Amino acid sequence: MDCRDLYGIALGVARGLEYLHHGCRTRIVHFDIKPHNVLLDHNLCPKVSDFGLAKLCEKKESILSLLDTRGTIGYIAPELFSRMYGRVSHKSDVYSYGMLVLEMIGARNKDRDAQEVGTSTSSMYFPEWIYKDLEMRGSGSLMENGVSSEEEEMVRKMTLVGLWCIQSSPSDRPLMNRVVEMMEGSMDALEVPPRPVFQIPAEPLLESSTISENISGYTQVCSMNVA
Numbered sequence: 001m002d003c004r005d006l007y008g009i010a011l012g013v014a015r016g017l018e019y020l021h022h023g024c025r026t027r028i029v030h031f032d033i034k035p036h037n038v039l040l041d042h043n044l045c046p047k048v049s050d051f052g053l054a055k056l057c058e059k060k061e062s063i064l065s066l067l068d069t070r071g072t073i074g075y076i077a078p079e080l081f082s083r084m085y086g087r088v089s090h091k092s093d094v095y096s097y098g099m100l101v102l103e104m105i106g107a108r109n110k111d112r113d114a115q116e117v118g119t120s121t122s123s124m125y126f127p128e129w130i131y132k133d134l135e136m137r138g139s140g141s142l143m144e145n146g147v148s149s150e151e152e153e154m155v156r157k158m159t160l161v162g163l164w165c166i167q168s169s170p171s172d173r174p175l176m177n178r179v180v181e182m183m184e185g186s187m188d189a190l191e192v193p194p195r196p197v198f199q200i201p202a203e204p205l206l207e208s209s210t211i212s213e214n215i216s217g218y219t220q221v222c223s224m225n226v227a
Contacts, residue, residue: 001044003154003155004151005044006154007183009038009040009044010100010104010161011184012046013038013046013097014097014176014180014183016046016048017030017048017097017176018176018180020048020093021090021176022175022176022177026057026058027056027057027058027090028051028054028055028056029055029056029057029064029089029090029092029093030053030054030096031053031055031070031092031093031096032050032054032075033048033075033093033096033100034072034074034075034099035103035104037049037050038100053070053071057089064087064089075095075100077091077092077094077096077170078168079092079170085168085169086169086170086171087170089170090175090176091170091173091175092170094165094170094173094174094176094179095166095167095173097179098161098164098165098166098173099162101158101161101165102130102159102162102163104158105155105158105159130163131192134156134159134160153187156187157183157190158183160182160190160192161179161182164179164182167194167196168196168197172193172194
């Protein structure tokens with residue numbers, strides 16, 4: 001896919017989450033936003049799928065009470081496994097969306113490749129080198145050579161939006177309606193967000209039936225057009 005297609009998919013998913021969070025009579029928090037749960041039709045129109053872990057929440061009650069940790073490792077918001085980061089809310093979907101966008105532009109894949117070959121990047125939390133790249137050369141190193149300035153701007157915008165969405169504190173993340181505005185707005189209006197600060201929990205995070213790359217319960221799978 002070229003940059004325009006990726007940008008269109010990212011914007012479509014953002015609009016879908018905006019509808020779930022702000023357009024429905026009762027807010028729906030998905031809790032498992034990841035590439036496997038974004039389906040594409042023949043026109044590359046994205047559809048958010050698999051609502052097996054979703055939870056209804058009254059709009060006036062932004063904080064959710066959960067008895068279990070839910071989501072997929074790699075996309076799960078930090079407050080879902082450690083309350084030291086804040087309270088669980090619809091902002092948890094915002095974090096997962098940010099990780100999804102960074103994966104789409106290849107940021108997470110580049111970090112994973114670096115870890116496999118054992119370069120110096122392997123010891124660096126992956127958003128850190130993205131910040132360094134933004135400071136030194138813009139977003140060029142995330143892309144192939146020969147891209148147009150328009151495509152480079154799309155990738156830079158997706159990079160900045162993704163970084164805003166993965167802030168460690170939920171209160172520092174934008175609402176999904178703000179994310180849509182950022183995606184649709186001018187690149188000049190976007191600032192580089194502060195570096196997120198993460199702390200390693202005292203006890204390791206254990207995988208459970210609710211945290212898995214292969215979430216069960218597909219009998220309740222449903223799809224929603226988010227174009």
